[in-house]
Amino acid sequence: MSERGEQVQKLLASLSRHSDLVAEAFDGSVSGGDKQRNTAIEALFGLGVLKPYDEDTYRLNPRLREFFSEHFASYHAFQALRRVSTTMQQAQEQWRALRRLRVSGSAKDQATLYAALDESIVEMGYSIEHNLTMLHALLSTQYGNVDDLTSKLRQNRYYARQVDQFLRDVQSVDAFGAQTADEATAAGMPDVRRLVTRRLGARCLTWTSQIKEAQEVISKRLFEAKLMETRVKRLSRFSLWLTRHRTTDGWDVPVDERASVSLVRPESIELRPQPDVADMDPAVRDNLLQAASKLPAKVSLAPPREELPPQMLVEGDSEPVFETLTPALQALHELKEASRRSADTISLLGWKHARPDLADVPDGVWLMYASLQLKGSGLTLSFALEGVEDAFAVNASFYDIEVRRQVFEES
Secondary structure, three states, X not given: OOHHHHHHHHHHHHHHHOHHHHHHHHHOOEEOOOHHHHHHXXXXXXXXXXXXXXXXXXXXXXXXXXXXHHHHOOOOOOOOOOOOHXXXXXXXXXXXXXXXXXXXXXXXXXXHHHHHHHHHHHHHHHHHHHHHHHHHHHHHOOOOOOOOHHHHHHHHHHHHHHHHHHHHHHHHHHHHHHHHHHHHHHOOOHHHHHHHHHHHHOOXXXXXXXXXXXXXXXXXXXHHHHHHHHHHHHHHHHHHHHHHOOOOOOOOOOOOOXXXXXXXXXXXXXXXXXXXXXXXXXXXXXXHHHHHHOOOOOOOOOOOOOOOOOOOOOOOOOOOOOOOOOHHHHHHHHHHHHHHHOOOOEEHHHHHHOOHHHXXXXXXXXXXHHHHHHOOOOEEEEEEEOOOOOOOOOOOOEEEEEEEEOOOOOO
């Protein structure tokens, strides 16, 4: 293990050894007490974990508190989003210095500047992810860090302004990534191009869409709050009027079809539970059979029925019933007979126009109806298409259908 790794291990061991004080400092301030407590406070103060707040009072390091808050999704009211522009400016200066070293041919500090540029780009991505996580946590809990409705509305307006600035920062990061990638290609540094493209350019679209979703939620809540404010003011004025006119008997409201549904009290409907006999679930069926077996046998109170003589029908009393065909069906029957008797081709439109009883039927409706009825009747149907036939047409347009009988060739 390297020397830096050993130092990190010792720091984490100290935090673990005094974890009770760290947890207490996360909730608030800590003060001295007995000798063991004072020794632990001095140890954490020496490591920079605790910072002096007042006389004999210490608080947790803000950076460590921020890490804990992000881990537990516990954010303060009106906590600002992280600014990415300062880190981006730092990355721009590091890239300019790295490019100058590349052009001058000096390789002494290139590795150091490349590592610093990598750290700045990672910091930008981490800051953007942190802002999105905090926004989603606050929006999903509807700003659960405050209970007052006015404070929630103020936080909505505050984060609406914060999100606008955050979106501009992300757009600047996207432009920085595209510009740096082009300059790295021109300078012959493909590793820098891959770095900014993979860590910034490929993720900016996802970040932008998530920010716009948060903007949509915030704007919707502000609009709902505006509507609620109007309703609350109306209720407050009505409440004031009722307070000033305590002895009034009220007034009659005309109720017609334009009246609000909230003014009409619905009549209650008495419901009696009924078993679902169509449910074939084994448990339900067994319970129904068990319940039916406990029912008493039904006692018939009706007198026994006498056998009646067979009903006599007088021959000739019943009139024959003839099936009446509609004009359309009658026309189709006659068309089938005419097609079977003759080898000529018959036009469906011409057949319809020749019959006055079908004058009220539109041509398109007649063609669709007749083609479906004649399908499978042993007749050959030919569609008269409109225009040039398309080889890949989805729907073919036709203006008439020709009908003829099938002709079988003799072998």
